[in-house]
Amino acid sequence: MTHRILIVDDDLHIREVIRVALKKAGMTVFEARDGKEALTRFAADKPDLIILDIGMPEFDGLDVCREIRKTSDVPILFLSARDDEIDRVLGLEIGGDDYVTKPFSPRELVARVNVILRRITSRGQDAKASTATLSQGKLLVDPGQHIAEFAGKPLRLTAIEFGILRAFLTRPTLVFSREQIMSAAYQLNIQVSDRTIDSHIRNIRAKLSAVNCDNVIETIHGVGFKLGRCELQA
Numbered sequence: 192m193t194h195r196i197l198i199v200d201d202d203l204h205i206r207e208v209i210r211v212a213l214k215k216a217g218m219t220v221f222e223a224r225d226g227k228e229a230l231t232r233f234a235a236d237k238p239d240l241i242i243l244d245i246g247m248p249e250f251d252g253l254d255v256c257r258e259i260r261k262t263s264d265v266p267i268l269f270l271s272a273r274d275d276e277i278d279r280v281l282g283l284e285i286g287g288d289d290y291v292t293k294p295f296s297p298r299e300l301v302a303r304v305n306v307i308l309r310r311i312t313s314r315g316q317d318a319k320a321s322t323a324t325l326s327q328g329k330l331l332v333d334p335g336q337h338i339a340e341f342a343g344k345p346l347r348l349t350a351i352e353f354g355i356l357r358a359f360l361t362r363p364t365l366v367f368s369r370e371q372i373m374s375a376a377y378q379l380n381i382q383v384s385d386r387t388i389d390s391h392i393r394n395i396r397a398k399l400s401a402v403n404c405d406n407v408i409e410t411i412h413g414v415g416f417k418l419g420r421c422e423l424q425a
Contacts, residue, residue: 196220252271325360
């Protein structure tokens with residue numbers, strides 16, 4: 192099955208470079224020149240993944256992501272001309288799955304897209320391998336149906352966040368290093384920074400905090416992270 196990718200960037204040259212690289216990889220490509228057009232194309236074309244430039248005028252990539260996250264958990268890979276940690280953290284905390292800084296290697300971009308898509312398409316295989324529901328306290332994750340909930344309330348997680356929580360629930364007593372979390376979330380040999388992993392952890396904590404859980408993931412200083420009690424706040 193051909194994957195459908197929406198490219199959103201106000202730079203025609205950037206869109207062309209990405210389009211050529213993705214088409215060579217056998218993907219179907221749609222394009223949008225700005226944030227408003229991105230939302231229209233997203234609704235019409237229903238892409239499997241969005242490559243989204245942050246630094247667009249008026250309605251920027253972060254605004255687009257916020258709007259999409261109200262109704263969809265489609266994977267989003269951010270692009271930015273600035274190697275700015277604030278942009279990086281904010282982008283991931285509002286629901287981005289990965290981040291690439293311009294100028295970038297088209298080959299690396301395609302590799303990162305494939306990592307995210309592989310996680311999505313492997314859900315069916317994961318379900319066959321392990322359909323058992325995982326739980327801790329009030330937190331429940333069903334890998335077979337790709338459902339997560341806390342105290343009966345559904346959680347809208349990105350593919351990366353779901354993978355991280357599933358890894359923690361599979362080995363609830365293990366203290367995970369950032370490298371182990373990276374391996375569980377990204378699967379292939381793609382390197383991301385410690386700050387990116389920390390952003391995903393903060394995002395998971397924020398989503399659980401919104402449903403009254405402040406103990407989903409504990410920080411073990413100098414080592415990494417482990418699953419918490421996952422109970423309602425007292």
